[in-house]
Amino acid sequence: MRILGVSAFYHDSAAALIDDGQIVAAAQEERFTRVKHDHEFPKNAMAYCLAEAGIRADQLDGVAFYDKPITKFHRILETYLSCAPRGLRSYLQAVPLWLRQKLWIPAEIEAVFESLGVSMPEKIYFPEHHVSHAASAYYPSPFADAAVLTVDGVGEWATSTICDADGKDLKVVREMHFPHSLGLLYSAFTYFTGFRVNSGEYKLMGLAPYGEPIYADKIKDHVIDVRDDGSFRMNLDLFGYLDGFTMTNDNFAKLFDGPARPAESTITRREMDLAKSIQVVTEEIVLKMARYARDVTGKKNLCMAGGVALNCVANGKLLKEKIFDRLWIQPAAGDAGGALGAALAAWHGAEQKPRPAPANGRDSMRGSYLGPVFSDDEIGAFLEAKGYPAQRFERDEWAKTIAKAIDDQKVIGLCHGRMEFGPRALGNRSIIGDARSPKMQSVMNLKIKYRESFRPFAPSCLKERVADFFEIDDESPYMLLVAPVREERCIAKQGDERSADLLEWVNRPRSDLPAITHVDYSARIQTVDKDVNPGYYAIIEAFEALTGQGIIINTSFNVRGEPIVCTPEDAYRCFMRTEMDRLVLGSFILEKEKQPEWHEKDDWRTEFKLD
């Protein structure tokens, strides 16, 4: 039985296909339309999933949408009623969208199927939003049973849930409801510190290590009332999202020493301290929720999903606390992963199909490499048609050549194998470089990514070597855990760093791996498994043979505001627009200096809306 999961209309629309419970394909719509966080119905991702499975649309048995639109609409109406007459303008903008689009999911699905010349499947499933998240976290996990914690902005009414999962059964045992939401609280601070909601949350997390948690007590005293079980109530007098167009209001600004930082303006000490404070509070709440989840389920393993599960600093703390024996986080923890979860919830939940016990302690996400792949024949034809000079290599020589380029301080765009599903590039659509270089962080931030300088890069290391570099003895295949760099690798702080200029501060070496060591001596780790991604592993292994260090920088293959590249054409365009030195397309390696001159009609930097 083939079920297509779909998430759409909020942010990060996506589609995922499962066949008898096995994950076949999954991709975000943004990768095809080139619109970051695209919220439109994922026609392209749906078509890709069908093509990847080699089936026609009429061979599908069901479509699963990742939430219940009617329940969500009820929540919206009830919210407006509770605020009325305030919120009228907001209502007048929101309701037409619902009338035109969001309530008509079967019609949207049918339109896609009609465009493919077939009728849609009879079965359409609507699992709840948080059930979709929980299903995406539990069913692909390596555990036979687990507690599941989902934390995000809001679904229908739920904003956080605790589930008890065993075999095919997944049962919600506790829920926290809107408007009280850890995801929305974090997004409120994201907005207030000048970053974009639903996009800039990870920037706030990256800014936190620069600050001190001086507002943490104020948050706990005046903004939220946290209970021992991790649930909390928010002081709604401080927020604008119930009846307005902004997350926070004037009362919030008064409490936190002035108005919200305008986007793109200078980041001040206040924003750093706010970032640190909300991060500390978030970690405290997540730990309390996890302890409570352990108590109410009695399970030894924890699975997590929902946007807050992408907070890898909180995840690292959770792992360190050892509340659970093992932790697994869905790599597409945000709404995109809801597409996969909806399909799995339909299969194991509505259809009551059994879940085989996970084999060899491995998850079934296939490294999250679930997107499109381009063969060497396709890439060769593309290069030839465009007249782009390239050299083709056999696997061993390919890895050695790339490793040598990294050692030569080249910045390399890597586009090979299947594209990753989820927000992280995990070595198949990545930009890589030398983690030992003191200049690489600055070079890659300003000349390649064109983004704020304060954000750190993440390392990819051989799975077997992770404990050589970091204070962690677990694997982190999806770059969702943060851990300290080993003490013996670190350089002691020099004086009061908080007085330094931000750019100078970030570029100050802190370890013998300066490009990936954040100002708090931490790193967001990806461990690379030879069996899961042999190509990427071979590159890092070759780099280790050359330099003695089995670790490199890995950042997503895009510029600021651009979705991660999908096709060889996307990759070549990004390569030529930036100061990257080498481009790897499958088995081909391209050198920048040998490429024809690159011309564009318009300034490409205006093409992408800054995130």
Place this chain on the structure above:
Amino acid sequence: MGKLKHSGGLIGEFCKFAMENKIYWIVPLILVLLFVAVVVIAGTGATPFIYTLF
């Protein structure tokens, strides 16, 4: 046309939802709200909200 075909199903779903959750007030409310929304804003371009809750 596609929406017209599915409108019966949608209204039925709403009624079912109201019955199951015992929130009968939602049926006339929805009719009024939909009417207001259609009359007041029909034809105006509304931009998507940036926050998930809407």
